[in-house]
Amino acid sequence: MQRQGEFSVSVTKDYLVFASAHFITFAGHRCEGLHGHNYRASVTLEGDLNEEAWFVFDFVVLKKIMRRLCDDIDHLVLLPLASDRVKVAEDGEVVNVAVDGKPRYVFPRRDCALLPIPNTTVEMLAQLLTDRLRAELDTMGARGITAIEMEVEENFGQSAVYRLGLR
Ligand SMILES: [Zn+2]
Numbered sequence: 001m002q003r004q005g006e007f008s009v010s011v012t013k014d015y016l017v018f019a020s021a022h023f024i025t026f027a028g029h030r031c032e033g034l035h036g037h038n039y040r041a042s043v044t045l046e047g048d049l050n051e052e053a054w055f056v057f058d059f060v061v062l063k064k065i066m067r068r069l070c071d072d073i074d075h076l077v078l079l080p081l082a083s084d085r086v087k088v089a090e091d092g093e094v095v096n097v098a099v100d101g102k103p104r105y106v107f108p109r110r111d112c113a114l115l116p117i118p119n120t121t122v123e124m125l126a127q128l129l130t131d132r133l134r135a136e137l138d139t140m141g142a143r144g145i146t147a148i149e150m151e152v153e154e155n156f157g158q159s160a161v162y163r164l165g166l167r
Contacts, residue, residue, distance in 0.1 A: 013040035018074040022120040037154040048144035076113040126162035
């Protein structure tokens with residue numbers, strides 16, 4: 001069959017929910033209070049058609065990986081480890097969080113996800129999930145994926161998209 005178009009596969013939001021707490025800092029000294037979202041992720045893989053299976057990537061595998069990545073941060077307080085303003089320090093079974101040099105929260109360690117990002121915006125969460133998915137795909141030797149596009153929504157109609165080209 002002659003083919004001129006491009007294929008992609010998507011796994012969308014209803015399946016990929018994580019309910020997490022966070023706060024973000026803004027430019028200047030503004031910083032939100034702690035609050036939560038029912039985040040929803042959606043991912044699209046662009047790539048070559050696997051000409052044995054006639055698909056870009058196996059949905060079952062993609063859903064399983066994405067479900068696990070969402071579960072890893074579900075029901076946790078999301079904290080940024082690469083922030084200039086938010087300092088996160090593990091101390092035994094607790095995590096101390098200071099903002100702009102002032103102590104602000106103490107959380108049980110087991111209730112926190114310490115993330116290598118500068119702010120827990122949906123943009124940074126989308127990039128983080130993309131990087132983690134890419135690592136999973138690399139580990140399993142997935143071939144032919146040309147781009148990953150990740151959307152993370154924190155409220156209905158309010159989301160960010162990160163797209164990583166792989167070729
Ligand atoms: Zn928020």
